[in-house]
Amino acid sequence: xxxxxxxxxxxxxxxxxxxxxxxxxxxxxxxxxxxxxxxxxxxxxxxxxxxxxxxxxxxxxxxxxxxxxxx
Amino acid sequence: xxxxxxxxxxxxxxxxxxxxxxxxxxxxxxxxxxxxxxxxxxxxxxxxxxxxxxxxxxxxxxxxxxxxxxxxxxxxxxxxxxxxxxxxxxxxxxxxxxxxxxxxxxxxxxxxxxxxxxxxxxxxxxxxxxxxxxxxxxxxxxxxxx
Numbered sequence: 432x433x434x435x436x437x438x439x440x441x442x443x444x445x446x447x448x449x450x451x452x453x454x455x456x457x458x459x460x461x462x463x464x465x466x467x468x469x470x471x472x473x474x475x476x477x478x479x480x481x482x483x484x485x486x487x488x489x490x491x492x493x494x495x496x497x498x499x500x501x502x
Numbered sequence: 503x504x505x506x507x508x509x510x511x512x513x514x515x516x517x518x519x520x521x522x523x524x525x526x527x528x529x530x531x532x533x534x535x536x537x538x539x540x541x542x543x544x545x546x547x548x549x550x551x552x553x554x555x556x557x558x559x560x561x562x563x564x565x566x567x568x569x570x571x572x573x574x575x576x577x578x579x580x581x582x583x584x585x586x587x588x589x590x591x592x593x594x595x596x597x598x599x600x601x602x603x604x605x606x607x608x609x610x611x612x613x614x615x616x617x618x619x620x621x622x623x624x625x626x627x628x629x630x631x632x633x634x635x636x637x638x639x640x641x642x643x644x645x646x647x648x
Binding site for chain 1: 506508569570572573575642
């Protein structure tokens with residue numbers, strides 16, 4: 432099974448939560464704003480801990496936040 | 503005034519690039535390596551350059567001390583350090599081999615080259631670390647789409 436594409440919907444969730452700012456999300460997740468920017472631009476693969484924290488903040492499952500597709 | 507990780511890396515890169523340029527000017531002016539060893543003033547000025555480089559470096563670190571270092575910063579730093587180590591290793595290796603090849607026929611070589619190797623290795627290490635941090639910060643460190 433080979434990974435073909437991985438993406439996330441952090442930006443969409445952020446806007447759904449009253450247009451939460453990247454800095455606010457970073458403060459809540461305990462990371463830097465640069466990390467949130469990199470995540471939204473699909474330039475960084477987060478640790479399981481950060482992914483779970485983000486899912487907890489948005490009150491959703493990790494799978495709703497991060498999507499992966501296979502060959 | 504606090505500076506972010508990206509700015510501090512850029513400043514460190516500039517800091518050590520300037521030190522290397524200044525040292526290279528001091529080292530290569532005039533007769534170059536053969537003259538440099540005899541000139542205590544130039545050796546002293548080189549040491550001052552290195553000291554200023556370190557002072558600048560620690561001032562930058564002090565200004566960035568309050569920055570939050572998260573998992574991405576750790577990963578960027580780790581990747582930058584890994585590649586820097588290999589590059590610096592190759593630099594020292596190639597430098598030594600080049601010196602040997604160049605002076606193989608002569609019975610001796612100017613010992614000043616060792617000073618150059620020492621100074622340039624310090625500068626190159628910091629330059630590579632901060633430069634690669636900036637590069638990875640800009641290009642990203644992968645999203646599983648490799």
